[in-house]
Amino acid sequence: MAHLNDGTLRRMVDDPDARSGADARHLETCADCQSRLDEVSKDAGSIATLLAVPEADVNVARAFQRVSSAPQAQPRFGFRLPLARPGSRPLILGLAATIAALSLLVVGLAEGGIVFAPSTVTPVPITLADMQSLSQLSDYGTITWTKQPNVQIAASPAEAKADSGLTVPTVKQLPRGVSSTVTYVATTQAVAVFTFSAAKAAAAAAGSGKTLPALPAGIVDGSTLTVTVGPAVAEIFGDLKLPSTGAVTGSGTQHTGSGTTASGTTGSGTAGAGAGGAGSSSEIPANLPQLIVGESMAPSATASANVTVAQLEQYLVSIPGMSPGLKAALNAIKNPSTTLPIPVPAGFATSSAVDINGTSGLALGDNTGVGSAVIWVKSGLVYAVAGTIKQTDAVDIARNLK
Amino acid sequence: MNLEARRVSGVRSDGDSFEALFIAEYSRVVRIANRVLADPNEAEDVAQEVFVDFHRLHSASAQYAPAWLHRAAAHTALNRLRGSRRRQKREIAQAVEESERTMDPQKQVEVDEDRRRVRQALARMAPKPAAVLALRASGLSYAEVAQALGVGIGQVGTLLRRAETTLRKEVTRGTSE
Numbered sequence: 001m002a003h004l005n006d007g008t009l010r011r012m013v014d015d016p017d018a019r020s021g022a023d024a025r026h027l028e029t030c031a032d033c034q035s036r037l038d039e040v041s042k043d044a045g046s047i048a049t050l051l052a053v054p055e056a057d058v059n060v061a062r063a064f065q066r067v068s069s070a071p072q073a074q075p076r077f078g079f080r081l082p083l084a085r086p087g088s089r090p091l092i093l094g095l096a097a098t099i100a101a102l103s104l105l106v107v108g109l110a111e112g113g114i115v116f117a118p119s120t121v122t123p124v125p126i127t128l129a130d131m132q133s134l135s136q137l138s139d140y141g142t143i144t145w146t147k148q149p150n151v152q153i154a155a156s157p158a159e160a161k162a163d164s165g166l167t168v169p170t171v172k173q174l175p176r177g178v179s180s181t182v183t184y185v186a187t188t189q190a191v192a193v194f195t196f197s198a199a200k201a202a203a204a205a206a207g208s209g210k211t212l213p214a215l216p217a218g219i220v221d222g223s224t225l226t227v228t229v230g231p232a233v234a235e236i237f238g239d240l241k242l243p244s245t246g247a248v249t250g251s252g253t254q255h256t257g258s259g260t261t262a263s264g265t266t267g268s269g270t271a272g273a274g275a276g277g278a279g280s281s282s283e284i285p286a287n288l289p290q291l292i293v294g295e296s297m298a299p300s301a302t303a304s305a306n307v308t309v310a311q312l313e314q315y316l317v318s319i320p321g322m323s324p325g326l327k328a329a330l331n332a333i334k335n336p337s338t339t340l341p342i343p344v345p346a347g348f349a350t351s352s353a354v355d356i357n358g359t360s361g362l363a364l365g366d367n368t369g370v371g372s373a374v375i376w377v378k379s380g381l382v383y384a385v386a387g388t389i390k391q392t393d394a395v396d397i398a399r400n401l402k
Numbered sequence: 403m404n405l406e407a408r409r410v411s412g413v414r415s416d417g418d419s420f421e422a423l424f425i426a427e428y429s430r431v432v433r434i435a436n437r438v439l440a441d442p443n444e445a446e447d448v449a450q451e452v453f454v455d456f457h458r459l460h461s462a463s464a465q466y467a468p469a470w471l472h473r474a475a476a477h478t479a480l481n482r483l484r485g486s487r488r489r490q491k492r493e494i495a496q497a498v499e500e501s502e503r504t505m506d507p508q509k510q511v512e513v514d515e516d517r518r519r520v521r522q523a524l525a526r527m528a529p530k531p532a533a534v535l536a537l538r539a540s541g542l543s544y545a546e547v548a549q550a551l552g553v554g555i556g557q558v559g560t561l562l563r564r565a566e567t568t569l570r571k572e573v574t575r576g577t578s579e
Contacts, residue, residue, distance in 0.1 A: 006560065006563045007518050009563075010559040010563035010566075044566060048539060050516065050520050050573065051539040053440040055436070056433065056436045063449070064428070067424065067453050155464060289463065
């Protein structure tokens with residue numbers, strides 16, 4: 001038998017479970033390994049001394065009190081996605097569907113009164129800056145969540161179904177190279193209400209040195225737009241590390257890494273904070289998802305304002321300060337009541353129409369395997385397949401989902 | 403359901419299991435953070451942050467809860483160690499606190515110096531080896547360390563041995579600087 005490796009010897013120092021079997025028998029008869037064990041053991045002992053600290057004297061009950069009374073962080077405008085690490089192209093593609101929900105606030109506002117029920121998808125070239133500018137909607141009114149999105153990591157498809165009410169789609173065959181390790185994420189339905197404020201809009205316009213255009217008939221101060229998104233489920237394939245606190249909340253401390261390479265760090269795992277907005281707070285080498293398959297109830301929007309689509313859309317884009325890209329995007333949507341706009345990050349991906357078993361869908365990305373996504377709407381549900389896979393593979397998975 | 407709603411309607415289910423999880427794991431989470439920071443007060447601060455973060459997004463009855471907390475404790479504490487502003491603050495706080503102790507002053511200086519060097523060395527190390535040291539030194543079993551780091555139990559010995567060698571090197575490097 002070959003000599004025991006350092007790792008095995010290290011474990012023998014202080015793990016009783018390791019002192020059995022063939023390894024233990026080898027150790028008994030091998031003087032070489034015995035002397036190495038001595039050395040490893042001595043090292044371990046001196047490191048333990050180095051790492052010694054004064055013990056903390058904790059009062060669990062008091063600590064629980066403090067945590068229970070801590071003010072709850074309000075979700076910001078938008079979702080916090082667990083596992084989301086900004087700055088990576090495939091992930092941005094994967095997030096496109098979520099971000100689309102935010103776009104709906106704008107699109108929905110442009111539609112007034114009628115129920116928005118998308119049945120097809122359309123690409124909207126948009127820059128990340130444009131996406132972030134959606135948060136500026138709060139300059140034109142107030143956004144409140146009457147039902148907050150609650151994103152949960154589920155242990156099984158059954159739990160994800162229990163959390164969301166949606167059946168997790170099953171992938172027939174994973175492309176080569178994609179890990180079969182899967183994480184389920186479910187989110188409950190969320191309802192956001194945007195209340196238009198003429199005063200705020202006027203102030204925003206004034207801020208850019210302009211006056212607010214006169215309100216068309218129908219839009220009044222206090223007009224509301226109610227947007228419902230989700231519930232949604234997603235399965236994420238890849239050997240993900242458990243999410244760190246930072247990656248989950250996006251509110252931790254930012255720091256610069258040590259610069260040394262961790263064993264197990266993947267090339268893309270340390271993607272820096274990108275343009276996604278949710279700053280990542282840790283340098284934990286977490287693997288990126290390789291494939292995300294998601295399903296969401298198609299978002300819907302209703303508005304209280306009783307005005308025509310054209311009037312509202314026109315009015316919206318006439319508000320000073322709105323980015324030209326977003327205006328162009330809004331203008332590009334021909335039929336907002338039946339079209340789900342998918343913002344395609346400009347410069348990140350190309351888009352093309354694909355047929356998913358008779359439903360017209362949208363494919364983003366390319367065939368290089370760097371990243372691609374397919375998004376389509378069927379029977380009131382929005383589906384998305386995205387990952388660091390070839391576009392042909394993404395389409396294939398989409399067509400064979402069960 | 404948001405946390406507030408959970409509190410109201412889920413008092414019997416999730417609220418209770420969160421409390422149970424807190425009681426079961428709080429001390430260990432503090433211990434892990436303290437092992438990294440060598441500062442019990444800041445370690446408690448980290449532990450509470452970790453629990454609040456967990457509660458915000460996860461179900462307390464999730465099987466992965468303890469592993470998640472252990473890992474988060476190690477990494478959050480390591481992140482703090484690397485933040486230079488906080489480090490300075492802590493060193494000052496520690497100096498005050500420790501000057502009040504009654505130990506042979508010369509000996510105390512040496513202990514403080516060693517402890518400071520180890521913290522600097524941990525901060526310089528990559529997150530995974532630094533975490534493996536903190537987790538194991540806090541008394542987690544090999545199986546628990548493996549779960550927290552998402553590695554096979556067979557890998558823990560190797561990671562630990564390598565991390566110990568690295569720590570030794572980093573501490574020596576700190577001394578010679």
